[in-house]
Amino acid sequence: MEMNSQMTTAPDAPKSRSGQVQSLTRALSVLNVIADNSPGLTLTGIARKLGLAPSTTHRLLTTLQEERYVQYDRDSSHWQIGLQAFVAGNGFLSSRDLVSVARPFMRRMMEKSGETINLAIPDGDHVIYLAQVESREMMRVYSKPGKRVPLHCSGVGKAILMTMTDADIDRIASTEGLARLTDKTITDPDQLKQHLAGCRPLGFALDDEEHAVGLRCVASVIYDEYAEPMAAVSISGPAARISTAQLQEIGETTRFFAGEITTALGGQPPKGA
Amino acid sequence: MEMNSQMTTAPDAPKSRSGQVQSLTRALSVLNVIADNSPGLTLTGIARKLGLAPSTTHRLLTTLQEERYVQYDRDSSHWQIGLQAFVAGNGFLSSRDLVSVARPFMRRMMEKSGETINLAIPDGDHVIYLAQVESREMMRVYSKPGKRVPLHCSGVGKAILMTMTDADIDRIASTEGLARLTDKTITDPDQLKQHLAGCRPLGFALDDEEHAVGLRCVASVIYDEYAEPMAAVSISGPAARISTAQLQEIGETTRFFAGEITTALGGQPPKGA
DNA sequence: CTATTCATTTCCATATTGTGAAAACGTTTC
DNA sequence: GAAACGTTTTCACAATATGGAAATGAATAG
Numbered sequence: 001m002e003m004n005s006q007m008t009t010a011p012d013a014p015k016s017r018s019g020q021v022q023s024l025t026r027a028l029s030v031l032n033v034i035a036d037n038s039p040g041l042t043l044t045g046i047a048r049k050l051g052l053a054p055s056t057t058h059r060l061l062t063t064l065q066e067e068r069y070v071q072y073d074r075d076s077s078h079w080q081i082g083l084q085a086f087v088a089g090n091g092f093l094s095s096r097d098l099v100s101v102a103r104p105f106m107r108r109m110m111e112k113s114g115e116t117i118n119l120a121i122p123d124g125d126h127v128i129y130l131a132q133v134e135s136r137e138m139m140r141v142y143s144k145p146g147k148r149v150p151l152h153c154s155g156v157g158k159a160i161l162m163t164m165t166d167a168d169i170d171r172i173a174s175t176e177g178l179a180r181l182t183d184k185t186i187t188d189p190d191q192l193k194q195h196l197a198g199c200r201p202l203g204f205a206l207d208d209e210e211h212a213v214g215l216r217c218v219a220s221v222i223y224d225e226y227a228e229p230m231a232a233v234s235i236s237g238p239a240a241r242i243s244t245a246q247l248q249e250i251g252e253t254t255r256f257f258a259g260e261i262t263t264a265l266g267g268q269p270p271k272g273a
Numbered sequence: 274m275e276m277n278s279q280m281t282t283a284p285d286a287p288k289s290r291s292g293q294v295q296s297l298t299r300a301l302s303v304l305n306v307i308a309d310n311s312p313g314l315t316l317t318g319i320a321r322k323l324g325l326a327p328s329t330t331h332r333l334l335t336t337l338q339e340e341r342y343v344q345y346d347r348d349s350s351h352w353q354i355g356l357q358a359f360v361a362g363n364g365f366l367s368s369r370d371l372v373s374v375a376r377p378f379m380r381r382m383m384e385k386s387g388e389t390i391n392l393a394i395p396d397g398d399h400v401i402y403l404a405q406v407e408s409r410e411m412m413r414v415y416s417k418p419g420k421r422v423p424l425h426c427s428g429v430g431k432a433i434l435m436t437m438t439d440a441d442i443d444r445i446a447s448t449e450g451l452a453r454l455t456d457k458t459i460t461d462p463d464q465l466k467q468h469l470a471g472c473r474p475l476g477f478a479l480d481d482e483e484h485a486v487g488l489r490c491v492a493s494v495i496y497d498e499y500a501e502p503m504a505a506v507s508i509s510g511p512a513a514r515i516s517t518a519q520l521q522e523i524g525e526t527t528r529f530f531a532g533e534i535t536t537a538l539g540g541q542p543p544k545g546a
Numbered sequence: 547c548t549a550t551t552c553a554t555t556t557c558c559a560t561a562t563t564g565t566g567a568a569a570a571c572g573t574t575t576c
Numbered sequence: 577g578a579a580a581c582g583t584t585t586t587c588a589c590a591a592t593a594t595g596g597a598a599a600t601g602a603a604t605a606g
Contacts, residue, residue, distance in 0.1 A: 021336045021593065023564060027297045028340040032357070035364030044582055053566045058584065063294045067301040077573095077582065081364035083396055084305070086403075089362020090419025091308030091354035124409065225363070226376075226404075266359045295563065296593060317553055326595045331555065350553065350602090 026052060027060045031085065034070060040078030092266060098231060099131045102222070102261050106133040106233065109257050113250060115237035120156040121230065123148070125176045127157045135237065152178045152192055153185045155217030156232040158205035163221055163229040163270075166193050185210045204251040209239060216242040218250050220258035227270040233258050299325060300333045304358065307343060313351030362419075371504060372404045375495070375534050379406040379506065382530050386523060388510035391416060393429040394503065398449045400430045408510065425451045425465060426458045428490030429505040431478035436494055436502040436543075439466050458483045477524040478505075482512060489515040491523050493531035500543040506531050 033049050034041055041049070047057040061079055064070040068084035099119065106117040116135040120127040126148045151157035151172060161169060173189040186192045199205050207217035219234035235242075235250055242250065262269060306322055307314055314322070320330040334352055337343040341357035366372045372392065379390040389408040393400040399421045424430035424445060434442060446462040459465045472478050480490035492507035508515075508523055515523060535542060 020339060021296050021300070021332055022591090023294050023296050023593085024300045024333060024336045025340065027294070027300070028337070028342060028357075031361045032340075035361040038364070038367040040368055042582065043584095054583080055566060055568095055585085056564080059294055059564080060297060062584095063297045064301070066293060067298065067305075069301060080368035081361065083365060083394075083401065084301075085358075085362040086365035087362070087401060087419050087421070088304045088308040088354065089358040089360070090417065091311065092356060092359035093417060093419075225359075228407075264356075266356055315553065316555095327554080328556085328595060328597095329593080332593080335555095 023060070026050070026056070027064060030057065030060055031064065031069065031081070034079055035081055040073060040076065040080035042077050043079065046079065093225075098222075098265065101264050102231070102233065103131060103133070105257050105261050105264070106131065109133070109233070109235060109253060110135060112253055113235045113237075115235050115241070118156060118234045118236060120154075120232055120234070122151070122157075122160045122232075125172050126150055127154060127160060127232070129156075130231070149211065150176065150179055153181050153207065153210045155205055155207035155211075155219035155234040155236060158196065158199070158207060159219035159221045159232040159234070160229055161192075162196050162200050162205055169193055169196070181211055182209055182213050184208060202251060203255040206247065206251070207234075207236075214239050218242075218247065218254050220251075220254040222258050222265070223262045223267045223269050224265070225267050227268045230265075230267065231261075233261065296333065299323070299329070300337060303330065303333055304337065304342065304354070307352055308354055313346060313349065313353035315350050316352060319352065366403065371495075371538065374537050375504075375506065376404060376406070378530050378534050378537070379404070382406070382506070382508060382526065383408060385526060386508045386510075388508050388514070391429060391507045391509060393427075393505055393507070395424070395430075395433045395505075396421070398445050399423055400427060400433060400505070402429075403504070422484070423449065423452060426454050426480065426483045428478055428480035428484075428492035428507040428509060431469065431472070431480060432492035432494045432505040432507070433502055434465075435469050435473050435478055442466055442469070454484055455482055455486050457481060475524060476528040479520065479524070480507075480509075487512050491515070491520065491527050493524075493527040495531050495538070496535045496540040496542050497538070498540050500541045503538075503540065504534075506534065 029050055030046055033046055043058055043061060044054055046052075046061070047054045050057070052060075061070060061072075065072060065082070068082040069088075070079050070085070071082040072079055098121070102119050106119060109117045110133045114135060117133040118129055119131045120129045122128075129147045129149075149157060151161050169192060170189055173192070178187040178189065178192065179185070180187050186195060196205075204218055204220045207215075207219070209215055211217065215236060216239045217234050217236035219232045221229045222231040222233065224230040233254060235254055259269065302323055303319055306319055316330055316334060317327055319325075319334070320327045323330070325333075334343060334345075338345060338355070341355040342361075343352050343358070344355040345352055371394070375392050379392060382390045383406045387408060390406045391402055392404040393402045402416055402418050402420045402422075404418055405416065422430060424434050434445075442465060443462055446465070451460040451462065451465065452458070453460050459468060469478075477491055477493045480488075480492070482488060484490065488509060489512045490507050490509035492505045494502045495504040495506065497503040506527060508527055532542065
């Protein structure tokens with residue numbers, strides 16, 4: 001921690017990229033280190049952790065404080081993250097929306113699986129398709145963005161259902177009913193609950209021709225910053241191409257990419273998963 | 274836009290406080306201005322808005338980018354808030370554990386009322402939304418954490434106003450003004466004072482389509498250990514669902530849970546209430 | 547295809563600006 | 577009262593940030 005005063009002689013890492021602003025880099029690492037240590041840190045504590053001089057740290061902190069990116073708690077002598085950092089940081093969520101963040105990942109999912117990828121968000125007792133990356137196969141699934149489908153008989157819908165309690169499922173079953181779309185549609189609430197319970201540990205949901213004959217579909221959930229389900233992605237294709245043997249692998253693909261999208265959006269998976 | 278390039282000759286404001294770090298101050302205003310313009314801004318756009326040289330702005334941006342406080346969207350040539358800014362900014366929430374304490378209560382409020390619950394803290398003459406638990410209804414209120422709204426035309430804001438004196442209200446009215454957002458917004462200071470006086474004995478504030486047409490909102494105050502208002506919670510939903518007949522019951526719900534959160538935080542309601 | 551505009555990026559000489567040692571100043575603890 | 581710990585100010589120095597200028601790139605129009 002006592003090194004790097006002589007950067008002149010030993011410009012080890014810092015020179016890595018061309019013209020960076022030293023004071024800013026330092027200030028941001030101050031912010032980071034404060035954010036990492038929830039209750040806050042003392043000035044000298046921060047200086048020690050970063051190997052900075054107390055006076056330098058103090059100057060950076062007061063500047064950050066001026067703009068309300070940090071705040072000083074007189075009682076505990078602790079520096080904490082300030083309100084303005086919260087406000088500015090939340091601009092992250094509005095800047096890039098779900099679809100534009102998810103789309104590149106969806107493309108990679110399509111390349112990997114060869115099948116059509118769908119992105120959908122829950123809306124009450126339905127899901128709404130937001131975006132699609134189409135398979136290059138000739139025979140492929142088609143579903144327009146904006147389309148509403150019930151929760152109980154689609155891959156994305158069942159992925160969302162997996163995050164709900166049995167009580168929620170009963171409520172939906174009684175208010176909306178469990179419409180039968182194909183022979184394989186699960187229309188019995190108890191059977192549905194049991195089926196979902198089996199899916200939860202896997203981390204993905206399976207729609208096996210329950211929505212349309214010949215169509216199989218595997219889906220996983222994307223979580224927001226409060227670990228609440230905010231969307232789901234699915235890989236769907238003809239049952240002829242999505243064999244039972246491949247299910248495990250395809251399921252892991254959706255789960256993996258759903259996780260990637262979750263973190264890219266600043267979201268968090270629930271503690272259980 | 275051609276001014277203040279000659280800061281050398283006219284160091285107008287910057288000298289205001291003793292030892293501030295210029296580059297950091299500038300970088301933070303870059304962050305602020307990006308956060309304020311949701312879709313992001315172009316480099317030259319930022320430089321223009323702040324009166325900085327493009328090269329300087331570019332250097333600050335790349336440094337911020339290095340630490341992932343901003344990100345560059347190649348397609349739109351727009352600079353946006355980065356993930357790390359979001360992460361660090363959210364450290365604000367964990368320093369005060371208001372949100373984590375309040376959230377379970379908010380969930381119960383949602384279960385009981387069926388409507389969306391918001392938590393906000395006062396910030397000068399505004400409130401800032403911190404957290405939300407969303408209603409399961411299809412038609413529901415949407416408002417992002419981090420958003421700033423004026424005090425006089427939101428449920429949470431009016432709840433905070435209720436704890437202030439008439440003199441405070443006059444001061445706010447004269448400095449910030451009482452912007453009209455809908456037909457029903459109260460823009461007359463005297464009328465506002467009279468309205469709030471009527472609400473105080475009830476223990477909750479009502480926003481009856483004063484912020485957005487069709488939106489009703491009921492809010493109560495959360496107090497800290499010095500019996501000072503530190504936050505407010507609200508139940509909000511479409512006027513169609515929150516009937517006048519229900520107001521009393523919903524108001525009591527917010528008051529009850531605000532009280533629960535207050536005590537959970539070790540706070541005290543003021544002697545009067 | 548060339549001209550034009552708008553945005554990003556690199557370069558460099560300059561002195562403005564950030565830097566850290568040291569010491570003064572408060573608090574709290576023993 | 578001394579010691580330990582954290583904050584704040586001061587100051588001389590040169591390292592570091594700065595902005596003008598010009599190169600590069602991308603997109604649009606003519």
